Amino acid sequence: MIRTSETMYKYLRPDKTFPHVWCPGCGIGIVMGALVRAIEKTGFTKDEIVLVSGIGCSGRMSTYLDFNTLHTTHGRALSFATGIKLANPELNIIVVMGDGDATAIGGNHLIHSCRRNIDLTALIVNNNIYGMTGGQYSPTTPMEHKASTAQYGSIEKPFDICKLVEACGASFVARSTTYHAKMLDAMLSRAIAKKGFSVVEAMSQCPVQYGRRNKKGSPVDMMMWYKDNSVSNPAFKKIPPGEVGEQFPVGILVDIEQPDYLERYSKIVKKACGDKL
Amino acid sequence: MKQKNDDPIHIFSRWCKRCGICIAICPKNVLESGKDGYPYAARPRDCILCGLCDIHCPDYAITVKKNPDIKEVEHEET
Amino acid sequence: MKRHKDLLLHGNEACAMGALAAGMRLFAGYPITPSTEIAEFLSVELPKVGGTFIQMEDEISSMGAIIGASLAGVKSMTATSGPGFSLMQENLGFASMAEIPCVLVNVMRGGPSTGMPTRPSQGDVMQSRWGTHGPHPIIVLSPQSVLECYTLTIHAFNLAEKYRSPVIMLMDGIVGHMWENVQLPEKIEVIDRPEPSVPPDWYNPYDNLPGGEIVPLVPFGEGYRYHVTGMVHDKSGFPTLVHEEVEQCLDKLIYKIKNNLHDIIRIEDYMLEDADICIVAHGSVARSAREAVNIARNEGLKVGLLRPITLWPFPRFHLENISKRVKMFVVPEMNYGQVYGEVLKSCPKRAVRVTRVDGELVTPAQIMEKIEGAAL
Numbered sequence: 001m002i003r004t005s006e007t008m009y010k011y012l013r014p015d016k017t018f019p020h021v022w023c024p025g026c027g028i029g030i031v032m033g034a035l036v037r038a039i040e041k042t043g044f045t046k047d048e049i050v051l052v053s054g055i056g057c058s059g060r061m062s063t064y065l066d067f068n069t070l071h072t073t074h075g076r077a078l079s080f081a082t083g084i085k086l087a088n089p090e091l092n093i094i095v096v097m098g099d100g101d102a103t104a105i106g107g108n109h110l111i112h113s114c115r116r117n118i119d120l121t122a123l124i125v126n127n128n129i130y131g132m133t134g135g136q137y138s139p140t141t142p143m144e145h146k147a148s149t150a151q152y153g154s155i156e157k158p159f160d161i162c163k164l165v166e167a168c169g170a171s172f173v174a175r176s177t178t179y180h181a182k183m184l185d186a187m188l189s190r191a192i193a194k195k196g197f198s199v200v201e202a203m204s205q206c207p208v209q210y211g212r213r214n215k216k217g218s219p220v221d222m223m224m225w226y227k228d229n230s231v232s233n234p235a236f237k238k239i240p241p242g243e244v245g246e247q248f249p250v251g252i253l254v255d256i257e258q259p260d261y262l263e264r265y266s267k268i269v270k271k272a273c274g275d276k277l
Numbered sequence: 278m279k280q281k282n283d284d285p286i287h288i289f290s291r292w293c294k295r296c297g298i299c300i301a302i303c304p305k306n307v308l309e310s311g312k313d314g315y316p317y318a319a320r321p322r323d324c325i326l327c328g329l330c331d332i333h334c335p336d337y338a339i340t341v342k343k344n345p346d347i348k349e350v351e352h353e354e355t
Numbered sequence: 356m357k358r359h360k361d362l363l364l365h366g367n368e369a370c371a372m373g374a375l376a377a378g379m380r381l382f383a384g385y386p387i388t389p390s391t392e393i394a395e396f397l398s399v400e401l402p403k404v405g406g407t408f409i410q411m412e413d414e415i416s417s418m419g420a421i422i423g424a425s426l427a428g429v430k431s432m433t434a435t436s437g438p439g440f441s442l443m444q445e446n447l448g449f450a451s452m453a454e455i456p457c458v459l460v461n462v463m464r465g466g467p468s469t470g471m472p473t474r475p476s477q478g479d480v481m482q483s484r485w486g487t488h489g490p491h492p493i494i495v496l497s498p499q500s501v502l503e504c505y506t507l508t509i510h511a512f513n514l515a516e517k518y519r520s521p522v523i524m525l526m527d528g529i530v531g532h533m534w535e536n537v538q539l540p541e542k543i544e545v546i547d548r549p550e551p552s553v554p555p556d557w558y559n560p561y562d563n564l565p566g567g568e569i570v571p572l573v574p575f576g577e578g579y580r581y582h583v584t585g586m587v588h589d590k591s592g593f594p595t596l597v598h599e600e601v602e603q604c605l606d607k608l609i610y611k612i613k614n615n616l617h618d619i620i621r622i623e624d625y626m627l628e629d630a631d632i633c634i635v636a637h638g639s640v641a642r643s644a645r646e647a648v649n650i651a652r653n654e655g656l657k658v659g660l661l662r663p664i665t666l667w668p669f670p671r672f673h674l675e676n677i678s679k680r681v682k683m684f685v686v687p688e689m690n691y692g693q694v695y696g697e698v699l700k701s702c703p704k705r706a707v708r709v710t711r712v713d714g715e716l717v718t719p720a721q722i723m724e725k726i727e728g729a730a731l
Contacts, residue, residue: 004332005289005340012337016593018292019336025296029335037332047578052423063582063593068575070426071584071594072419073449079416083423083431084575086407087381091427091576109419112412181332207296220301223333265407272402 002040004033011036013066021060025219027178027204031125032061034181038188050093052081054101056132058125061096075106078113081120089262092192099126100138103159113197114168118261121191122199124161127206135209146213161201166254171196173254177203177226180250196260285326285342286318292338299330299339361538366504366531367392370460370524373508374432377545380406381431383420385413385439388472389528390462393434414439418446421457428574430512434460437470440479447521448487449585456515460524462531465714474714475528477638480693483523484667490605492612494619495523495667497637501535513546518611519569525666529639529716548572555579559590563607567614612668621664622673630659632726633681635698637663640687640717647722658726671701678702685725687717
């Protein structure tokens with residue numbers, strides 16, 4: 001068993017201020033722990049990992065972890081990561097984004113990274129809200145839920161991130177929650193090892209901006225909600241459509257083999273060089 | 278909270294934000310909230326070393342150390 | 356100098372060739388008139404030299420991708436026009452703030468908004484300086500010929516690496532689409548990224564070194580693990596709000612350019628020694644201006660030309676010096692007077708502008724009209 005706290009000491013930047021910036025009970029710390037355990041499992045050195053993050057609560061992750069870290073502009077993390085991967089395919093690139101980061105302002109980059117199947121790992125921390133800016137509704141805020149910009153309840157239909165990226169052609173798609181922290185690190189290590197574009201959606205409680213406004217109770221209550229409503233993917237498929245309710249599937253949802261962008265690009269190089277190769 | 282040497286659970290209260298997740302997640306009800314709100318191992322002997330508190334602590338403030346007398350259990354989820 | 360054989364090229368092609376000669380090995384872009392030929396050319400040529408071409412989903416991600424590539428140690432470039440240039444401003448600011456060398460080509464078309472995609476303009480002079488928010492340094496170059504599209508693109512990469520800054524090649528649509536017979540120089544100077552001078556544990560990517568020396572940017576993956584952010588940062592790269600550190604961070608950005616104006620600024624003058632009237636023109640308009648100088652000289656008028664090759668930082672001191680000798684300035688531009696405003700700022704002398712925004716080049720006759728109208 002990989003112990004989180006002990007492993008963290010190996011990967012945290014000692015000169016940063018701890019405890020970290022996230023609110024008490026925030027799930028992002030659990031997600032970061034799972035990420036570190038996953039990396040520890042893959043056996044890559046710190047120098048071989050690039051951690052790219054966007055803007056928002058989850059974006060702070062890049063500050064704390066001792067890898068090559070890049071804290072980009074809001075929503076653009078995947079485009080920066082694409083450039084890094086193309087320039088140095090040897091690097092293992094993990095892109096941490098929030099739900100607003102990845103599916104609102106960065107939605108275009110997300111769907112095209114899937115379509116392109118570039119070999120990156122996207123970790124989308126979904127807390128259903130814009131936490132850092134004060135609880136505005138995001139593309140994953142459920143209908144009728146409240147946010148600081150949806151005081152009467154959200155009237156927009158939320159995204160199912162996993163369905164979205166699956167439809168766009170991602171090679172590996174998985175979902176886990178902060179309650180299923182152990183499954184989360186297993187999904188992440190699979191995603192990191194996977195060649196092609198992989199997405200792991202980590203459902204993570206925001207007890208302050210989302211939970212409090214929507215009477216979701218304590219951080220523990222929110223995690224228990226994940227426990228009660230999550231269903232393994234095979235079991236989820238057997239639920240009759242009318243009885244799904246708030247339930248959602250967790251685990252590996254997509255895992256397919258297909259050539260990634262760089263593999264296809266090497267064919268272009270061969271064509272361009274003709275006999276010269 | 279005072280900690281005994283043979284206690285498998287180590288809490289680093291400097292980083293703890295008192296969210297209560299470790300107390301709730303423990304399958305053996307080992308932890309309790311102290312008067313100050315910080316968790317402490319009320320029933321350390323019941324600990325099965327599953328490590329759920331460790332991996333669910335958002336602040337990396339709790340570690341479960343293996344005691345040679347107790348067999349480590351890998352906890353399976355869902 | 357030994358020269359290659361003559362080539363018939365257009366400006367966009369020459370720019371792309373210059374980038375390859377400078378060692379650019381990653382291009383990320385999005386199609387837009389009138390810059391698209393750069394992407395088309397590089398999509399064919401980059402795979403042949405071990406480089407990568409990628410057509411991104413928009414200009415925002417194009418700019419992001421070239422920053423990422425540069426951080427991984429590969430010289431990178433993007434090219435765009437008008438609306439695309441607007442979309443790139445956010446990440447252009449990131450490159451300025453995080454001090455990431457890269458080159459952005461903007462082939463200017465008529466604006467604002469969609470404007471006139473197929474007609475040239477020089478409307479983005481101020482946007483190239485101030486398009487992204489906050490105080491930031493920038494270097495902007497303006498070529499007037501196909502040959503210069505080649506040589507200045509190489510120069511742009513050299514400046515980018517030397518000063519760890521984004522550099523903008525501000526071409527107008529005429530220069531980009533103009534065909535000329537050119538002889539490319541065989542020998543060119545290429546500046547590559549220097550090796551780090553300290554071991555990983557001592558490395559501070561944003562250190563303030565004595566004498567304003569610029570810390571080499573070590574590519575990701577070489578054992579120098581550090582943090583890069585668009586936030587105001589301390590010397591190690593981590594966000595800070597400590598007053599002194601904030602000031603140091605921003606001062607350093609500005610002064611690394613300001614203290615090296617002599618090295619960065621390039622101008623060209625033509626018949627300025629005895630001139631009474633100085634025309635200030637850049638890009639394709641400088642060609643009309645040069646012709647106007649010839650016409651004026653034939654008529655016995657003492658007219659000369661100052662052509663800023665480096666548009667930003669603006670060659671203010673050159674103008675101030677010239678203003679001691681000349682009686683007035685004439686500033687022809689394909690906009691309503693953006694360089695004109697800078698000329699006014701730089702010298703108290705009388706200045707008139709010749710503006711044109713209909714998508715056609717300012718003609719020598721138009722410039723002459725102003726010169727003769729202002730007959731001394």
